[in-house]
Each structure stands twice: as structure tokens, then as C-alpha cells.
Amino acid sequence: GENVEQHPSTLSVQEGDSAVIKCTYSDSASNYFPWYKQELGKRPQLIIDIRSNVGEKKDQRIAVTLNKTAKHFSLHITETQPEDSAVYFCAASTHSGYALNFGKGTSLLVTP
Amino acid sequence: DAGVIQSPRHEVTEMGQEVTLRCKPISGHNSLFWYRQTMMRGLELLIYFNNNVPIDDSGMPEDRFSAKMPNASFSTLKIQPSEPRDSAVYFCASRGTTEAFFGQGTRLTVV
Numbered sequence: 001g002e003n004v005e006q007h008p009s010t011l012s013v014q015e016g017d018s019a020v021i022k023c024t025y026s027d028s029a030s031n032y033f034p035w036y037k038q039e040l041g042k043r044p045q046l047i048i049d050i051r052s053n054v055g056e057k058k059d060q061r062i063a064v065t066l067n068k069t070a071k072h073f074s075l076h077i078t079e080t081q082p083e084d085s086a087v088y089f090c091a092a093s094t095h096s097g098y099a100l101n102f103g104k105g106t107s108l109l110v111t112p
Numbered sequence: 113d114a115g116v117i118q119s120p121r122h123e124v125t126e127m128g129q130e131v132t133l134r135c136k137p138i139s140g141h142n143s144l145f146w147y148r149q150t151m152m153r154g155l156e157l158l159i160y161f162n163n164n165v166p167i168d169d170s171g172m173p174e175d176r177f178s179a180k181m182p183n184a185s186f187s188t189l190k191i192q193p194s195e196p197r198d199s200a201v202y203f204c205a206s207r208g209t210t211e212a213f214f215g216q217g218t219r220l221t222v223v
Contacts, residue, residue: 001168001170032210034211034212042216043203043214043215043216043217044155044203045214046211046212049210049211089154089155098143098160098162098167099143099145099157099160099167100145100157100205100207100212101157102147102154102157103154104154105154105155
């Protein structure tokens with residue numbers, strides 16, 4: 001099955017700096033790559049996603065890049081704010097409706 | 113739509129007791145997933161259904177765990193008998209063609 005690796009497991013940045021989280025996947029058939037944010041005590045919620053026919057996608061301070069050849073994708077958060085502090089999960093899926101396989105998560109701390 | 117609805121939100125039970133977790137997916141979503149979240153293992157996929165049919169249950173840890181989806185609007189995850197190591201947050205999620213939406217989770221504590 002699909003195996004998703006995520007790094008780093010923890011990340012601490014100063015407010016205003018950028019944060020980058022990286023993931024790799026094993027199944028070349030995967031074609032959908034979402035990122036979820038989970039605040040303490042809450043459910044994971046989608047913040048951005050990308051499909052394999054696109055190399056990069058941006059939404060305000062958040063961007064995701066995908067390298068299909070290398071089978072890795074990354075989340076970039078610019079101008080970080082304390083409210084960005086949370087656990088971020090990457091995931092990969094082969095078909096719509098099929099299971100999302102998650103990475104182990106990255107705990108991001110943004111200090112003022 | 114109220115989103116994915118899980119019940120109960122919290123469950124405390126004694127070791128050996130049966131536990132049943134419930135989930136109502138978003139109407140129109142044809143896939144439903146059960147995940148378990150712990151600090152050590154992160155978000156583990158236990159089982160998922162497509163059009164009410166179990167597709168992959170390889171993540172179910174033991175025979176003590178079972179899941180059903182009798183119709184498109186309801187699923188259960190049962191643990192019998194429960195053990196302290198089953199303590200975790202159990203999430204149900206549903207998906208249509210793109211993103212998966214999570215329920216608020218059930219925090220299970222087995223003492």
C-alpha cells in the first residue's frame with residue numbers, strides 16, 4: 001500500500017519567518033495530495049490540496065509544490081503567525097473516494 | 113449539511129467492556145473512513161468503505177475490532193473486548209470526489 005513519510009516531526013519558527021514541511025510517497029499511482037491542519041483538541045481540516053497534473057498551487061500565505069518524478073511534495077507557509085501553530089498532516093491518495101494515507105504529522109510552533 | 117457527525121464525543125469504559133462508536137457521513141459522500149489517532153502512531157487508517165462495502169480493513173489491529181456500514185448514512189466501529197491500549201481518539205471521515213471531511217472524533221479511554 002501507499003507509504004507517506006513526513007519531515008520534520010517538529011518545527012519551531014519565529015513569527016514572520018517561513019516554514020517548510022516535506023513529504024514523500026511510495027505509490028506512483030497516487031494523484032491527489034492534500035494537507036490538513038489540526039489544532040489542539042480539534043479535528044483535522046483541509047487547508048490546501050494539489051493534483052498530480054499540477055506542479056504548484058498557492059493560496060495566500062500557503063503554497064504546495066509537487067514533484068511527481070521524485071515522488072515528493074512540500075507545504076510552504078510564508079509570513080508565519082502564532083495562529084499557524086498546529087499539527088500539519090500531508091496525505092496521498094490514488095483515486096477519488098479512496099483512502100487518504102497520512103504522514104505522521106509535523107508539529108509547528110510559531111513564536112512571537 | 114452538519115458535516116460528519118460522530119457519537120459519543122467522549123467514552124470512558126472499563127477494560128473488557130464492549131465499545132461502539134458511531135458515525136454519520138456527509139450526505140452524498142460515497143466513501144467512509146475510520147482513523148485512530150495516538151501520539152505514538154499518528155493518524156492510522158483502520159478501515160474504509162466505498163458505497164457501503166468494506167474495501168480495505170488491513171489497518172484493523174485485531175479481531176477485537178469490527179466495523180459495519182449497513183447503509184449510506186451510518187457506520188459503527190466496535191471494540192469487544194476493549195483494552196487500555198485501545199485508548200485513543202477515533203475519527204470518522206467521509207469523502208466524495210475530492211477532500212475528506214472529518215468528524216469531531218470520539219475520545220476513548222479504557223481503564
